[in-house]
Amino acid sequence: MEPDSTPTSAEIATATYLRRHLRFGWWSLLCFLTLGIVLESLHGFKVGWYLDVANETRRFMWTLAHAHGVLLSLVNLAFAVTLPHLAADTVRLARLASPCLMGATLCLPGGFLLGGVVIHGGDPGLGILLVPVGALFLFIAVLLTARRATALRKPASSQGPEATPSGPRKREGRRRRR
Amino acid sequence: MGDRFSRICQAVMLLLVLFLAACNLSDYRLPAHDRAPRNRPIQVREDSYTSSQACQSCHPHNYSTWYGSFHRTMTQVADADTVAGPINQPFSFLGQTFRLLRHGRDVWFQMDNAGPGGQPRRLRLAMITGSHHMQVYWYATGHSRKLGQIPYIYLIEEQQWIPRNATFLTPPAPEIKSALPGAWNMACIKCHTTQGKTRSPEWGRSKVALTDLSFDTRVAEFGIACEACHGPGEAHVLLNRNPLRRYGFHLNGTPDPSIVQPARLSHQLSSQVCGQCHAILEFYEKDDFQQWLDHGYPFRPGQVLSESKLVVRLQDRLQPRLQQLAKRKPTYWEEKFWSDGMVRVSGREYNGLIETPCYLRGELSCLSCHAMHQSPEDPRPLSRWAVDQLKPGMRGNQACLQCHDSARFDTPAHTHHPPASTGSRCYNCHMPYTTYGILKAIRSHQIDTPTVQASLQTGRPNACNQCHLDKTLDWAASRLEAWYDVPKPKLSREERSVAASLLWLLRGDAGQRALMAWSLGWDSARQASGSDWMPPFLGQLLEDPYDAVRFIAARSLRRSEAFADWNYEFFGPTQVREAAHQEVLKRWRGLPHEPDRPEVLIDAEGAVRRHLQERLLRQRDDRVVNLAE
Numbered sequence: 085m086e087p088d089s090t091p092t093s094a095e096i097a098t099a100t101y102l103r104r105h106l107r108f109g110w111w112s113l114l115c116f117l118t119l120g121i122v123l124e125s126l127h128g129f130k131v132g133w134y135l136d137v138a139n140e141t142r143r144f145m146w147t148l149a150h151a152h153g154v155l156l157s158l159v160n161l162a163f164a165v166t167l168p169h170l171a172a173d174t175v176r177l178a179r180l181a182s183p184c185l186m187g188a189t190l191c192l193p194g195g196f197l198l199g200g201v202v203i204h205g206g207d208p209g210l211g212i213l214l215v216p217v218g219a220l221f222l223f224i225a226v227l228l229t230a231r232r233a234t235a236l237r238k239p240a241s242s243q244g245p246e247a248t249p250s251g252p253r254k255r256e257g258r259r260r261r262r
Numbered sequence: 263m264g265d266r267f268s269r270i271c272q273a274v275m276l277l278l279v280l281f282l283a284a285c286n287l288s289d290y291r292l293p294a295h296d297r298a299p300r301n302r303p304i305q306v307r308e309d310s311y312t313s314s315q316a317c318q319s320c321h322p323h324n325y326s327t328w329y330g331s332f333h334r335t336m337t338q339v340a341d342a343d344t345v346a347g348p349i350n351q352p353f354s355f356l357g358q359t360f361r362l363l364r365h366g367r368d369v370w371f372q373m374d375n376a377g378p379g380g381q382p383r384r385l386r387l388a389m390i391t392g393s394h395h396m397q398v399y400w401y402a403t404g405h406s407r408k409l410g411q412i413p414y415i416y417l418i419e420e421q422q423w424i425p426r427n428a429t430f431l432t433p434p435a436p437e438i439k440s441a442l443p444g445a446w447n448m449a450c451i452k453c454h455t456t457q458g459k460t461r462s463p464e465w466g467r468s469k470v471a472l473t474d475l476s477f478d479t480r481v482a483e484f485g486i487a488c489e490a491c492h493g494p495g496e497a498h499v500l501l502n503r504n505p506l507r508r509y510g511f512h513l514n515g516t517p518d519p520s521i522v523q524p525a526r527l528s529h530q531l532s533s534q535v536c537g538q539c540h541a542i543l544e545f546y547e548k549d550d551f552q553q554w555l556d557h558g559y560p561f562r563p564g565q566v567l568s569e570s571k572l573v574v575r576l577q578d579r580l581q582p583r584l585q586q587l588a589k590r591k592p593t594y595w596e597e598k599f600w601s602d603g604m605v606r607v608s609g610r611e612y613n614g615l616i617e618t619p620c621y622l623r624g625e626l627s628c629l630s631c632h633a634m635h636q637s638p639e640d641p642r643p644l645s646r647w648a649v650d651q652l653k654p655g656m657r658g659n660q661a662c663l664q665c666h667d668s669a670r671f672d673t674p675a676h677t678h679h680p681p682a683s684t685g686s687r688c689y690n691c692h693m694p695y696t697t698y699g700i701l702k703a704i705r706s707h708q709i710d711t712p713t714v715q716a717s718l719q720t721g722r723p724n725a726c727n728q729c730h731l732d733k734t735l736d737w738a739a740s741r742l743e744a745w746y747d748v749p750k751p752k753l754s755r756e757e758r759s760v761a762a763s764l765l766w767l768l769r770g771d772a773g774q775r776a777l778m779a780w781s782l783g784w785d786s787a788r789q790a791s792g793s794d795w796m797p798p799f800l801g802q803l804l805e806d807p808y809d810a811v812r813f814i815a816a817r818s819l820r821r822s823e824a825f826a827d828w829n830y831e832f833f834g835p836t837q838v839r840e841a842a843h844q845e846v847l848k849r850w851r852g853l854p855h856e857p858d859r860p861e862v863l864i865d866a867e868g869a870v871r872r873h874l875q876e877r878l879l880r881q882r883d884d885r886v887v888n889l890a891e
Contacts, residue, residue: 132638136323136638137322137323137326137327138322138323138326138638140322140323141322204508204509204512205320205321205322205323205324206319206320206321206322207320207505207508207509207512210509210513
């Protein structure tokens, strides 16, 4: 019997999420790396608005924005790479985890960035309120992904064929036949 | 699997929440004294004081500018980083040699040959007082927390050691003496720490000698820290852990009532915050003193200073407490004030301020000119601002023109000096250098108008003659009469013919001589007066009986190019001083100088009129002068 080469709807959806996160991850990485270059330039030109002790909070916030932005961009790329390897209900996972992760990538560094624009002594501006929202998004996304990763079986040598990368696909096919 | 995972997640979350709650609810104060040394004063967070560490995270700029100020380093624990004195560079006084040694982080003061059998005696430095002009070193006596003083003081700018008694204008003493053990615990602590408590359980018991007192001295913080001016901060810190409260104040722009902000107080109350240290103060009653010993000063920023301390003013001299003090020490008033009540010792600027019309009838306060935190807009380096903590522009006439009309006062019609000259600066006429302290003259903070009459009555140099050092009182009186209708007083023959500076320098008391020794080295005065005639008279002061006067005179002498390399042992024996004087005269005779200047006692041949100089010298006011800080 010839193998079925038509992609399933789940595969199409997975591929869509994969493309989305690859695209989003690389572009956001570019943005936050650019932010890093800007911050380095502020250091290079000894810009008081960024470096003076009075603006220590701004410097801290923007450093955090840069660090979180870069890190979350990489997490997006990791998420994209991870998606095809996860268990059968990838789509269900991605439907919630994907927007959460993207929201976190915007809110967390965005909150730090905006919080550093206007500062009140040691306190950042109100933009910082985006940070806990972003943190919650990130928490949900990582929790869901981690749970799916936990559901993965051990490698084929000890657990049989289902633990191979094609395992979920086989299970999906079985379900469809039923 | 899923259930187990959920349980783990829930457990982790619960632990996290409990950890955060514990962090928030726990007392952030650690018992500071548990691991603290037992042989010196310690910092303890009590009585609602929390220390500057708690302020740093929310007020980074204010913390940083305070950190760069000399207020912070008024008292420091001695170690390799804080001691400014050179390590292992010997110095000698009265035939004995001393040096600082370093062992790890510790710094020791070694007196060569002072121990038994000619062995060196070593004292480990425990604390330091001062960091701007000089450092005073203290060692642990080994008796409770009592500190003893190293009898030599290191001058930072001059990079020179001098005997402790030479730093004050005190009567000549045959030997070098340090302060009594416990002097730090009883005296320095008052103004060089934040909320210091001497805590001497034996104090007041009749049979215990002063030197036998034990101390359990503790302070809120070494140095003058945030809470010295803003009041205890514990409630403020605890309340502002709540972000909603903080953002409420940020967004409303309203001040936080849980902490005192001196800039928002009235000009009287804000000045009293500074006045708690920068004033001559006394306790009202003996009980107040006991209260301070045990619990520290009751004054808190924002309160009326006179409710807890007696602000000493000459006009209140008939007050029973002040009469009692004056009776106990007959020189009480003259050690602090000129005879008209103007303060004459440094560090007591509040006393001058409160007698100033701008304060009495206007809103002048310390914060009109000074800023305790450098403004972010101030382009000067932090170290430059820290020298006098003046606001930007306050070195010029802007300080006065905040209130006074520039069209009327900042013009040659008023100043009678060229606009860019130092003579056109308001403070050079209205705040002359008539207070003395830390081996220099310091501006009076009692703003007044110069008159010759005041000089005649009090002996205090007037602004005109302190800058125009080669001019007579008659000259100054004539100018003041012509320019400002100030009545010209009756003057003696010498006051009409001899430069006022030389009258004060030769026949004045030690305080006047010290001010003149400094003035002859003041760049503005040297420009206005010419300096070629000065060396013989500064040379005369090298023989002065007061150590401080000789030291200042030698420093002023080195301002002349010909004497820049002048090496003078100011603490040497009488013969050395006389020889130094003769050497100065000899060198000066070989230098070009203008002849025939009778006001400055230079005759037509360019020689000093010795007979007149000696006659004035014989009139020297040799009464005992003691101008301690």
